[in-house]
Amino acid sequence: MSYKILYAEDEPFLAQIVCDNMSGKGYDVFLAADGMKALELFNEVKPDLCLLDIMMPLKDGYMLAEDIRRLDAGIPIIFLSAKSLDEDVVKGFKTGGNDYLKKPFSIVELMVRIEALLIRFGKGPDQPAQARVFEFGHCRLDTVNQQLKTSTAVYDLSYKEAALLSLLLQHKNDVLERQEALLKIWGDDNIYNANSMNVFITHLRRMLKDEEGIQIMSIRSVGYKLLC
Structure with missing residues (x-):
């Protein structure tokens, strides 16, 4: 089974690297460069997990997570952000995030965190x-x-x-x-x-x-x- 990942990121270079690595692991990746497009894609593709940047045009990651949570309370959400203050991380969890990875991050760590969340939410590979x-x-x-x-x-x-x-x-x-x-x-x-x-x-x-x-x-x- 191929798992669908919604990835909201407005940095093209980083987005390409992450998308290539996720695709290489067999995930179907749906990329959005702003929060509004990400919400549209969420409703279209019904992803298994969301990766959300915070500082995006039109709708930031915090607002996007709150919108997604109103539509699906059970989907795993990982924030990927350069905002690294404690209050930023706390806000990420309060607005619906299940994990928070600070930029710059290791691709290996991101892949492990994705797999761990999919398993925790009963969406991952059969145990x-x-x-x-x-x-x-x-x-x-x-x-x-x-x-x-x-x-x-x-x-x-x-x-x-x-x-x-x-x-x-x-x-x-x-x-x-x-x-x-x-x-x-x-x-x-x-x-x-x-x-x-x-x-x-x-x-x-x-x-x-x-x-x-x-x-x-x-x-x-x-x-x-x-x-x-």
Whole structure:
């Protein structure tokens, strides 16, 4: 299934970059350069999620979000804005936003936040496909029962341990970016959650330390790589 994204942005260069990346991920993107056109498109296409700039001609993002909320109280809305004061962010949430990403932002972070909101609102990819068994080396991860079986022991995992190992396995032999893992599992990439994730990585390394050919590497300032 392809999900429809309404994107309201009056900066052509940024709009092109974001649209290209969303289209590359399989989303159908509907771009509007002002708030009035965005509202028209909203009524036409019935999107699954809205990305709204705040400082736009004809109708700003705050007003647009309020109009959209009157039409659909349940659609996820992400504000993308250079307005970064606390009061701007608070106003974004009060006018109907579910998330607020300050410019300049990482495209990777935006994609993760879109996916997370679609899942939270029951619009994202089916979760049973991710709730499965992974076999690697002489190990077996059961994400449903949160259990890791190695060649020497069986471990009952916490939710975050199972989710983190599952993400590492989905990216096996490739880099799992720290920011992606933090946003998907913790919901925020602040320093406290980053420190927490380091602890969970240490736990997983201890469980897998005797497994030949399996290693969790740290990629400095980027993330982790599970070799298996």
